[in-house]
Amino acid sequence: MKNVLDKLNWRYATKKFDPSKKVSKEDLGTLLEAARMTASSYGLQPYHFFVVEDDKVRATLRKASWDQPQITDSSYLLVLANKPTFDESLVDNFIDNIVDVRGIAKEDLAGYEQMMKGALMGLTDAQKASWTSSQAYIALGNLLTIAAEMGIDTCPMEGFDKAQYNEILGLTEKNLNAAVVLAIGYRSEEDETQHYPKVRYSKENLITHI
DSSP states (O other): OHHHHHHHHHOOBOSSBOTTSOOOHHHHHHHHHHHHHSOOGGGOOOEEEEEEOOHHHHHHHHHTTTTOTHHHHSSEEEEEEEOSOOOTHHHHHHHHHHHHHHOOOGGGGHHHHHHHHHHHTTSOHHHHHHHHHHHHHHHHHHHHHHHHHTTOEEEEEOOSOHHHHHHHTTOGGGTOEEEEEEEEEOBOTTOGGGGSOOOOOOHHHHOOOO
């Protein structure tokens, strides 16, 4: 457990990546599998992950990210996109997947299916968008931790124009919205922020036992 805490203390939001150091395809695959395996509410996974490697696309995205260098200098740019709205097919597809994976009768899941639809279908579009975005952030948190465990640097980023990202990546027609971006790579020795002491509130200020 101490090693986990050491890794969390080691990680930081990397401001300068070293473009000459590339995260391997194997390690990228591990991170993507960690994202796929992340917990989500009801297990519905109302999101999609885009790995942006194309240099021209990344250069365009950088312009939509206030020219932040992490967009182009990291090994990979991961865009976590949530579904801004959904209908009953979100639950139907999930139920079908359970039937396929676990080999059980769909009728046996009728109660679970109706419970999920009862909880979700009455939400407004704004509430649906907020909920699915929150699910994407759960995946982001898992990615940050797993990457740190692997000695891979990351920078979670909200500083970008979502409308432009949606247009550049063609997300709107896919019923997706760029929720948050994660740059993945290795820190540059010139990034002074890696030497800053980590600033967090004390346990006394942040945690209450009841």
